[in-house]
Amino acid sequence: MSNASIQPRQYEQIPSKKVAFIGLGVMGLPMAGHLASAGHNVTVYNRTTTKAKAWCDEFGGASAPTPKEAAQDADIVFCCVGNDDDLRSVVLGPQGALAGMKGGAVFVDHTTASATVARELAQIAKEQGVGFIDAPVSGGQAGAVNGQLTVMCGGDAAVFEAIRPIAMHYSRAVTLVGSIGSGQLAKMVNQICIAGLVQALSEGIAFGQTAGLDMKLVLDVINKGAAQSWQMENRGDTMVDDKFDFGFAVDWMRKDLNLVMDEARKNGARVPITALVDQFYADVQKIGGGRWDTSSLIKRLR
Template sequence: MSNRSYEAITPRRVAFLGLGVMGHPMAGHLARAGHHVTVYNRTASKAEAWAEEYGGSAAPTPAAAAAGADIVLACVGNDADLRSVVLGETGAFKGMKRGAIFVDHTTASADVARELHGEALRLGLNFIDAPVSGGQAGAVNGLLTVMCGGDAEPFEAIQPVAMAFSKAVTRVGESGAGQLAKMVNQVCIAGVVQGLAEAIAFGQKAGLDMKQVLDVIGKGAAQSWQMDNRGKTMVDDQFEFGFAVDWMRKDLGLVLDEARHNGAKLPLTALVDQFYADVQAMGGRRWDTSSLIRRLK
């Protein structure tokens, strides 16, 4: 966990559902910022270990975690996981008090965001879709970028709370807009990483010292986050840096599904998605997304 400082705000009663590589440190930042945090995780031992580490409490169900909370945050795997922690007799909506706000940090579909937003309003609750960018390092260091969709008033209430683990928390539109913005983010990453992979592979075939070349071109128009943070590890054939190929394929599947509905043409994204399928077939399901270069060697 980083040693970041936290802006003083009124402590809130919050719940956090899902303590994976992202959720565990995100919930930790909320506790360190002074909020009263109750956590839930499908594997109960992880919730108990979190509570012991941070001094919060663990609950046996999402509904129990959400009981009495002003804000309930979640970061789980996909649409099905999200529905499982939100809906039903043990779901968060069952335990939330009227007027409470559910903030979903899962990268999920815009459709499920709109569905749960509608159900929340029916129950007198609020729902904000709020996927994040920045990966595991961003979560640990409290430097995530959060893209939010939903109603303005609840967004304004959750923004200062979410800043505990973020460098920016921005409302980009109505319900579902946060998920759509995250899709834009993933399209950009897919294209940049493929271009970087081809460039490095080309330079290596040409006999260049690619670490030196990356230092040079990284000071010019080719510079990118991916080049700065993944270029030299790609040269070294190292792919153990967080965001896994399996997760990227899930995200690109959401993008391509949405494009089929809205008519967007995404030829490069579809191609890179298939390149990631090749990486999976090579045994790289848990390699990070920069492993695209493995196809070219």
Template sequence: MAERTYDPIPAQRVAFLGLGVMGYPMAGHLARAGHQVTVYNRTGAKADAWAGEYGGRSAPTPREAAEGADIVFACVGNDADLRSVVLGDDGAFAGMQPGAVFVDHTTASADVARELSAAARAQGLAFVDAPVSGGNLGAINGVLTVMCGGDADAFERVRPVMLAFARSIARLGESGAGQLAKMVNQIAIAGLVQGLSEAIAFGERAGLDMTAVLGVIGKGAAQSWQMDNRGPTMIAGKFDFGFAVDWMRKDLGLVLDEARRNGAQLPVAALVDQFYADLQAHGDNRLDTSSLIKRLRAD
């Protein structure tokens, strides 16, 4: 994990559920910031390994991880995974004390955020939907962007703690607003990556030195994070890092479902979703989202 400094705040008792490529380093930053961290992971050996590395505790169930915690964080795969760690006799809500806050960093639907927020209120708890942007490198370096929805007081309670792994945190509205903002983020990224892929593939066909071209246009109106960080690796044909095609398809599925409900027109996002489906059909499920350019290089 990258070295960084942490703002001094009173230590909190926290739990972290889900130690994937995002959750593992996020929980690590919480421990390094001085918080008392208990972790849960579906594969218990990974939770034990985390506890051995960071000095926290591991628990066999979400309920046991959440017992006594002021804040419970989660970062799992999808709506079903989220419900599985929150609800039921072994779920986090069953172990949380009144007044505690559940913070969900999963990219999930706005509907499940509203559902679990209502369930939390019924038990005297608070729920903040807080999906993140920045990928695994953002998690490792502690510089994620966090988009939040939920009660304003609960948000203010958890914001200083989230600063252990984030550099930008904003509350954007009531329950579900964080998930909707993450959908906006994914719509923008899908279009940017496809546009960048087409630009690079065009330039290559035209015989241009695309490294030199990006060096020039990256200082003008075409500049973007994707161009700066993924342009060079796309030119080099390197796709073994970052945010996987499978994950982007999951996220775009949430986007398109929401658009069908609210009537938004997303022709580009829908088209790019199908381009990602093409990559999946060719076995490229785990490549980075920038692998879209592979479709354009195929003869």
């Protein structure tokens, strides 16, 4: 088997676990692949069954027709789906993952969702003797493929320590940042920072181009100084070239920023720049850029 969907890496040698992975999207598929490649017994569930079959053909694990059946007898159930509603649909109900999980098992949610749903599901899990960790990720599809994600976790310290070595198979850092919901809140901070950085980078590039500068040269120069950022290093040249058919989609970013706005209304935080950039992303959606990379903010300025 080629394992073409992931980049091989060195995995920490730990005892094999029986795990489930729910959701084989652009992130979940390679993450589950790293778990299988590290020697764990992996059962997957995906709403589109053909994708689950293709994953099994590549990585040699098993698939199940429902989240409940995927989760049965698993030590850890990992999940990476789209939003709060998607998450509830695969966790709750007679065919949801919690219906199949054994006492003492742990549910690890990698979905970027609300802190509210994390707390809700954690309480339900606790009532049936199941641990819960909210664990959104940063690093995009490339990070998932390369096994270099950053994972921000909320939950009980002992439960976190039990899942951390396994989550490290597709991560460069897995960190407990606080109690349940804290992982989701940390991911919101991450997205707030990215939104502001991308808008500033867009304005800088557009300004430089209007002024007649060789912007690839300028970016190479300033990326060695205080203006350096991941966005500049990885997206600067493609923004200059007007290329956006890759990466983290505008539609996904707007979903994440809506979570930020909802949480800010609840906790009273002031996020004026984030609210403005969210509307700029809405403008990009209106011109057909919903699936473009988030660096496409610069399109508004051209």
